[in-house]
Structures are given as structure tokens and as C-alpha cells.
Amino acid sequence: MSNDTVLVLVVITALAFDFTNGFHDTGNAMATSIATGALGPRTAVAISGVLNFVGAFLSLAVAATIASGLVATGKVTLTVVAAGLAGGIIWNLLTWLLGIPSSSSHALIGGVIGSTMAAAGGSAVLWHGLVSKVVLPAVLSPIIAAFVAACGTWLLYRITRSLTEGARKHGFRIGQVGSACVVSLAHGTNDAQKTMGVITLALIANGTVAKGSNAPVWVITCCALAIAAGTYIGGWRVIRTLGKGLVEIESPQGMAAESASAAVILLSSTFGYSLSTTHVATGSIIGTGLGKKGAEVRWNVAGRMATAWVFTLPSAAIVGAIAYGIAYGIGGTLGVIIDLIVLAGIAGFIYWRSRGSKVDHNNVNSEWTGGVAPEPVPAETAAA
């Protein structure tokens, strides 16, 4: 049953999700470089935006997984996709407000799973695909990334032990820029793909393209643009948590972390695994804390994140299911429109709440005082 109006709305919503994905994940590539001063905050997000755009065109493997590996595409209707996206967006915005680097991937997948289940029951979900291509990689990837980053960090400090502090910092800052760029590229290859997969799913559900198709070029381009734009806006709150809240990072650690992330993400993308770049980046950052003697890992922050991660898939699923329920209850095109209006309302509310504790490129590097937004400093003593 085809309904082009709803399709257009769904595509717009998907691109909105892609946008939230962009700013949620900027930190994964750039937080360490911003924290050590290797790159200025606005330069960092600009570079990241461009590279995300390029990366989105590099590989189509992940889109395929999302479009056909997780839910029985025959059971997916446009309403299901719209509701799933709503679930994903709301969870993404909530965690952004709280400055928690959570997985946009899981938010999206959770939302779609939830709405699919609400529509067609548990049998419509390809549980084996979900576990083997999403859940298990989600658990294993941060561990692998942490291990690689820890080894890298240890090696880096050991090899350069005869250099002065200053020389080491100078040299590795350059290295950081390079590795952060590769992560941005990697992020484009892995994350923009997800939205492409969902849009393709919607196109299939609407009958516009045949089952099993690859994402059309206009889809790829729009998703690339949306994620690049979101990246440039820069999720300062999440950048702050990653760069300052988890481990106090020096340049060598920054480079080790980003290189480990880049390697794990790129390798997994080629296998079609939809990884959480956030999980990988966080694992890497923790790994660098473990690989350097005397480095402090704030385990309470890490703990908060881990909790959020465990809850992401189910929570987004619940929101997705509720969203589906609303749309289905009202029925038809109006149901989807009401859903999206509610979504816009919630989004607006969350944004309004965030203004109260603003984090932007000016205070993203301030001393960590226990919460996302730094304690305001009296104007005369505020340093850059």
C-alpha cells in the first residue's frame, strides 16, 4: 500500500535522525583533539563535517544490514518506520541533553525494532541477525577498542620516552589531527549508512523500490549532507563528557584512542557490522587511560554511560512502540502526522531545557566539575 505523502514525511524524519546522529557523534572523532588543543573546537567540527560527508559515500555494506538483516521487510510499513524513527530521535535527544555519549545506532535500531514488534509481533524481528550483527558487536567492540588503544598508548609512551614533554605533545598533536580525520571518515562510512538503510526500508515498504535494492544515490547524498550538517553544529555537551569527563587526556593518548577507534570501526564496517561508533570511541578512551601509568579513569562517568547503553535499545524500542501505538490508534496518514507533531514538540522541549545549562565551543574545555555543564565562573576570572 503506497502513500507518497507519508513517505516524504518519513524521509524528512529520517534525515532529522541523521542530523541528531551527526551532533551526537562529533565527539567520537574530535573530543580528544579538542580536549588537548590539537584542534580548535570550530575547526574540528568543520573538518569532521566534511569528512563525514565523504565517508558516507565510501561503503554501502552497513546500509544493507539495516535494510534487510534485522526485521522482516515484508512486515514493515511506513508507519512502522516513522514510529521507529521517532523512538530513535527522542532517545538521542534525551541522552544529548544529559551529555551521555550513547549509541545513535542503537537508538535507531531500538526504535525500529519496537515499532515493528508493536505492529507485527516478535516474529517479525530477525533476532539472530539482531544479536549477531548488532548486540554482540556492541558488547565486543568497546573491549577490542580498549585493548587496541591500551596497547597503542603503552607503545607510544615507551617509544617516545626520551623526548621532552613539550616535544611529545607537539609531535602527537599532529598525529591527533590525522587520526581524528580518519575517525570522521570512518564515522561517515558507518553511521550515515544507517539512515540510508532506514530510508531504503521505507522505500521498499512503500513499494517505490524493489526488495533487496541498494540505496539510491539521492538517498546517499541527502544522508551524507544531513549527518555532515549535524556534525558541524557540534554536540558540545557530549564532546565535553568524552574529552574531559572520562579521562584527562594528553596528546599521545588522544592519538592512540582515535587510531584504535578508526581501525575497529573501519574493519567492522567492511564486514557489514553496524557498530556503535560511540561505544568504540569510549572504549578507546578508557583504554588509553588504562595504558598509561598514572592516568585516571573516572569510573563513575563510565558507569553512567554503560547504564545508558544497556538501556538504549529497549528504551528506544518502547518509545518506538508507543509512537506506533499512537499512529495506529489514530489511523492512516493523520496518525503519522500527529506522531511527528508530538515528536517535534518533545524535541523542542528538550532543546529548551538544554538552554538552561548551555555548553558550546567556549566552555567545552573547562575543568570538569562533576556534571555536563561546567560551573559558571565569575566573568573577570573566566579564562579562555
Add this chain to the structure above:
Amino acid sequence: MSWINLTALWKIIVFGLIAGAGLPALFASGLYTLSWGPKTARTAGADGGADSDVVIGGSVVGMVLAAIAFLIVLAAIGWSIYEIYTLGHPATTTKK
């Protein structure tokens, strides 16, 4: 039914280590050889120069080795991106 693709897993770990830890280590080695020579203040036995952040020491051998190291790193990154591109765009069985 397999839940974990073990082949993929070990490949990710091994190549992850080589690329994710090995390449930075190579870069670090480049920094190290670059610092050979009289112009850098090395922590061992430098008097008053420990604050300097000069990396390039002036030794020609050091610079050549460093250049080789950096080139390998760049080449590896370039090659991986190329590989990802070809793997991610399978030779068309579907028409564009």
C-alpha cells in the same frame, strides 16, 4: 547457527592491533628518530632545555628514517580507504 563470526572477530582484533596500535607506534618511531641530533633537548641529561618542545633534532639519518615511517603510515591509511571503497561497492551485480 553461529552467533559470532569468529573469522571476522579475529581479523578485527589482529588487523585492529596492526592498524590501530601499530601505525601510531610507527608514527611515534618516526618522531623518535626525528628527534636524533643536537637540536632537541632530550630528557636524559639536558640542562635547562627540558622545556623545549622542539621535535626535529637535526640528524639526517633520523630525518630520513622518520620520512620513511611517516610515508608508510600515510600509504597504509590511503590503502585502507581504497580497500574500504572497493569492498563497499561490490562490482555491480545491481544496475545503478
